[in-house]
Amino acid sequence: MRSNFAYDTDRLVQEDQTHILHPWGDLGEPASRNPMIIAEAEGVYVYNSDGHRMLDGIGGLWCVNIGYGREEMVQAIADQVRKLPYCSNFGITATPKSIEFGTRLAGYTPGDLKRVLFTTGGSTAVDSALRFVQFYFNSTGRPNKKHIITRNYAYHGSTYLSASVSGKPGDRGNLDFVTDTVHHLPVPDPYRRPEGMTEEEFCDLKVADLENKILELGPENVGCFIAEPLLASGGVIVPPAGYQKRTRDVCSKYHVLYISDEVVTGFGRLGEIFASEPVFEIVPDIITSAKGLTSGYIPLGAVFISERLYGEVSGEAARGKQFANGFTYSGHPVACAAGLKNLDIIESENILGHVRDLGNYFIESLSKLEELPIVGIVRGSHLVACVECVADKKTKEPVPASFDIGNRIGVHARARGLMVRPMGHLAVLSPPLIVTREQIDTIVEIMEQAINAAVDDLV
Numbered sequence: 098m099r100s101n102f103a104y105d106t107d108r109l110v111q112e113d114q115t116h117i118l119h120p121w122g123d124l125g126e127p128a129s130r131n132p133m134i135i136a137e138a139e140g141v142y143v144y145n146s147d148g149h150r151m152l153d154g155i156g157g158l159w160c161v162n163i164g165y166g167r168e169e170m171v172q173a174i175a176d177q178v179r180k181l182p183y184c185s186n187f188g189i190t191a192t193p194k195s196i197e198f199g200t201r202l203a204g205y206t207p208g209d210l211k212r213v214l215f216t217t218g219g220s221t222a223v224d225s226a227l228r229f230v231q232f233y234f235n236s237t238g239r240p241n242k243k244h245i246i247t248r249n250y251a252y253h254g255s256t257y258l259s260a261s262v263s264g265k266p267g268d269r270g271n272l273d274f275v276t277d278t279v280h281h282l283p284v285p286d287p288y289r290r291p292e293g294m295t296e297e298e299f300c301d302l303k304v305a306d307l308e309n310k311i312l313e314l315g316p317e318n319v320g321c322f323i324a325e326p327l328l329a330s331g332g333v334i335v336p337p338a339g340y341q342k343r344t345r346d347v348c349s350k351y352h353v354l355y356i357s358d359e360v361v362t363g364f365g366r367l368g369e370i371f372a373s374e375p376v377f378e379i380v381p382d383i384i385t386s387a388k389g390l391t392s393g394y395i396p397l398g399a400v401f402i403s404e405r406l407y408g409e410v411s412g413e414a415a416r417g418k419q420f421a422n423g424f425t426y427s428g429h430p431v432a433c434a435a436g437l438k439n440l441d442i443i444e445s446e447n448i449l450g451h452v453r454d455l456g457n458y459f460i461e462s463l464s465k466l467e468e469l470p471i472v473g474i475v476r477g478s479h480l481v482a483c484v485e486c487v488a489d490k491k492t493k494e495p496v497p498a499s500f501d502i503g504n505r506i507g508v509h510a511r512a513r514g515l516m517v518r519p520m521g522h523l524a525v526l527s528p529p530l531i532v533t534r535e536q537i538d539t540i541v542e543i544m545e546q547a548i549n550a551a552v553d554d555l556v
């Protein structure tokens with residue numbers, strides 16, 4: 098608890114309710130559900146406007162990887178604002194920081210993904226990647242390769258196209274989407290595989306889903322497959338072992354481009370800067386990134402494109418062809434300065450090694466929650482996990498939405514000093530990567546108490 102806070106919470110709440118339309122806000126929420134006003138933060142902790150301290154079990158929005166209040170970041174950002182607070186990256190214009198950051202990032206990317214296109218965040222990275230695929234096939238005389246294959250429960254963003262390739266059922270109401278060229282496969286969720294099927298057989302089935310869809314549409318009509326290595330916002334669904342590699346192989350077989358959306362999994366969350374190759378043994382054609390790219394200190398996104406693809410649409414043959422895509426803040430110099438310092442911190446503190454050391458402990462410790470009657474499964478990898486609440490462990494029927502179980506767990510956890518991310522009957526955890534073993538113990542302890550308290554509410 099911080100006692101020296103001078104925020105007027107009542108006034109902030111009242112003004113928020115009067116004037117602010119929250120992104121992803123539920124417009125039907127009762128006014129009694131006050132906004133949660135986070136005023137300050139330090140290390141792995143955030144403080145609400147009344148000074149109540151909470152361990153940030155969600156790392157902002159799975160983005161504050163190096164933790165809060167890093168003085169080195171403050172300095173790097175301030176220095177850049179002083180030198181050059183803004184410059185576009187359009188056309189031939191560049192800045193020392195965007196060049197330096199892009200070059201440094203290319204040292205980490207797998208295979209020949211050495212061409213960096215900066216954007217403003219994850220949605221614009223995904224959107225730009227998909228538009229680059231269109232540009233690539235249009236420019237190389239294959240304009241029919243327009244179809245995009247994605248998966249149910251994927252989350253790729255909130256622009257028109259990135260939202261269209263997302264597939265969380267709860268997000269589909271009341272908005273319009275691109276439907277004629279976007280195709281959703283069933284989710285590769287091993288927890289809900291058919292009764293009696295092994296995980297290997299389930300993997301065969303999910304790989305066949307992709308191959309069959311490509312054949313149904315005709316390989317000559319399919320441009321790309323987009324996939325998060327694990328489906329983060331969809332409930333931290335980790336596909337069966339080998340799925341990523343085998344789906345990548347299917348894409349190569351049919352000349353379908355593979356976009357690996359590493360907006361969540363990149364920058365240390367799975368113990369690597371990019372998880373695609375070291376963790377999942379794939380070299381995609383394109384990788385999208387954001388969030389941990391700057392640890393959320395300043396918004397930034399990036400698309401990493403294979404030199405082979407870039408080579409085919411650049412140079413003499415492409416003279417006069419413009420890739421007409423970009424944003425005022427693409428590759429913002431202050432964001433790139435923050436990204437460079439973020440990388441310095443990740444490297445100098447061996448944060449990747451820390452995540453690799455602690456990852457198993459995090460998942461195994463949380464797995465004890467499966468002993469609770471309402472917890473169907475705890476799943477995840479390294480420092481990202483999800484607790485799924487079920488009404489019946491045998492049928493795996495989710496706790497009904499009317500029980501509001503995720504939000505109840507969230508409220509009880511916050512009261513005990515832990516922020517979790519409620520999503521329906523799920524509670525998601527992705528703490529800053531600097532979290533310690535002791536803090537993990539605290540997370541698990543509070544989660545157990547919060548789940549029990551949420552169940553008590555219902556009886």
Ligand code: PLP
Pocket residue numbers: 218219220221223252253254255325329330358359360361387388
């Ligand atoms: N892709 C993935 C996998 C994400 O999880 C997200 C956001 O959560 C996005 C893309 C969109 O990123 P942003 O919210 O920065 O636009």
